Amino acid sequence: MRRFHGLLAALCAAGVLGGCATSKSPAPVEERALGPRPAPTIIAGPGTAPALPASDTSKPLPGAENAGKPGYYTVKPGDTMIRIGLESGQNWKDLVKWNNLENANVIEVGQVLRVVPPGENAAAVSTRPIASTRAETRPLDAPRPAATPSSSAAPSAPPAAPPAAPAPVAGRDGDDDINWMWPAAGPVSASFEEGKSKGLGIAGKLGDPVLAAADGRVVYAGSGLRGYGNLVILKHNATYLTAYAHNQTLLVKEDQAVKRGQKIAEMGNTDSDRVLLHFEIRKQGKPVDPARLLPPR
Incomplete structure (x- = not known):
C-alpha cells in the first residue's frame, strides 16, 4: 500500500495524471487577428463624420488640377457635403451631380469640388460683389418729380444702343428683390x-x-x-x-x-x-x- 501511494505521488509530480494537479487560475486568453485589420470607413456626406484623409499620397486627388481656381472648393478636415453646400450657397445634392461623385457619402481631405453650376463663368461668380440689399421707402401715392424745362429746346438725341447682355453669373437679375419677413416673433x-x-x-x-x-x-x-x-x-x-x-x-x-x-x-x-x-x-x-x-x- 505504501508503495502504491509512493508511485501515485511520483506520477502526479511528473504531470502524467492531470487530475492530480492543484487548482490554479486559468491563463489569460489572447485574441490574435488572423490578418491585418481593415482601415475604418469614414463617412463624410450628409452627416456629421469628417472628410476621409487622403489614402494614397502618390495619386492626385480628384479635381486636384482645379485647386485654387475660382468656383472650386478644396475639402478641409471636418468638412461634410452639407457644410460645403452651405458655405458655397448651393444644394449639396447639386454638388454631387456637378462633381460626378459615385458615392455621395465619401469625400477626401484635399479633394477639389466644383461649387458653381457647369457652364457658368466661375471667375465672374467669384468676383461678383456681395452688396447688401437696400429698400427705397417711398409712399406709393407720392408724385414723381417733374422734369425741369430747359431754356432752349435742344434737338433730341438719337436713342442709345442697348447695352450688351452681361455674361451669365450665379446671381440673376432680380435675385435681390426678395420680400423678406422675420422667421420668429421673439426678440x-x-x-x-x-x-x-x-x-x-x-x-x-x-x-x-x-x-x-x-x-x-x-x-x-x-x-x-x-x-x-x-x-x-x-x-x-x-x-x-x-x-x-x-x-x-x-x-x-x-x-x-x-x-x-x-x-x-x-x-x-x-x-x-x-x-x-x-x-x-x-x-x-x-x-x-x-x-x-x-x-x-
Missing part, C-alpha cells in the same frame, strides 16, 4: 457679428413657430451639421440661402417647396444651451447680417 437675443456670429439669435419658448423668411425650396432638413441641431436650409434663388437652427421639430422635407410665412419648424434647444432660433441669411454662401435685410419691426 433678438444675439446679433450678427462678422467673423464670429453668422446670424441672429431670436429668443422664444419651446414649440414657438419658425416661419420661412421668403418663398423657397428645402435643400436640407435634418441634424447632420454639427453645432446647428435640428436644421432647415432653404434656397430662395441662385444667390440666397437661409438657415434655421436648434429646432425642436422639423415640419418640412428636402425638395419641398415652401411659401413665405409657412411654418417649417418649431423652436427648440437642440445643440444649444437655451431655447432660441439661430437664423442665417447667406448670399452666395457668405453670411450677411439679416437685420439689414429684414423689415423693421
Whole structure:
C-alpha cells in the first residue's frame, strides 16, 4: 500500500495524471487577428463624420488640377457635403451631380469640388460683389418729380444702343428683390457679428413657430451639421440661402417647396444651451447680417 501511494505521488509530480494537479487560475486568453485589420470607413456626406484623409499620397486627388481656381472648393478636415453646400450657397445634392461623385457619402481631405453650376463663368461668380440689399421707402401715392424745362429746346438725341447682355453669373437679375419677413416673433437675443456670429439669435419658448423668411425650396432638413441641431436650409434663388437652427421639430422635407410665412419648424434647444432660433441669411454662401435685410419691426 505504501508503495502504491509512493508511485501515485511520483506520477502526479511528473504531470502524467492531470487530475492530480492543484487548482490554479486559468491563463489569460489572447485574441490574435488572423490578418491585418481593415482601415475604418469614414463617412463624410450628409452627416456629421469628417472628410476621409487622403489614402494614397502618390495619386492626385480628384479635381486636384482645379485647386485654387475660382468656383472650386478644396475639402478641409471636418468638412461634410452639407457644410460645403452651405458655405458655397448651393444644394449639396447639386454638388454631387456637378462633381460626378459615385458615392455621395465619401469625400477626401484635399479633394477639389466644383461649387458653381457647369457652364457658368466661375471667375465672374467669384468676383461678383456681395452688396447688401437696400429698400427705397417711398409712399406709393407720392408724385414723381417733374422734369425741369430747359431754356432752349435742344434737338433730341438719337436713342442709345442697348447695352450688351452681361455674361451669365450665379446671381440673376432680380435675385435681390426678395420680400423678406422675420422667421420668429421673439426678440433678438444675439446679433450678427462678422467673423464670429453668422446670424441672429431670436429668443422664444419651446414649440414657438419658425416661419420661412421668403418663398423657397428645402435643400436640407435634418441634424447632420454639427453645432446647428435640428436644421432647415432653404434656397430662395441662385444667390440666397437661409438657415434655421436648434429646432425642436422639423415640419418640412428636402425638395419641398415652401411659401413665405409657412411654418417649417418649431423652436427648440437642440445643440444649444437655451431655447432660441439661430437664423442665417447667406448670399452666395457668405453670411450677411439679416437685420439689414429684414423689415423693421
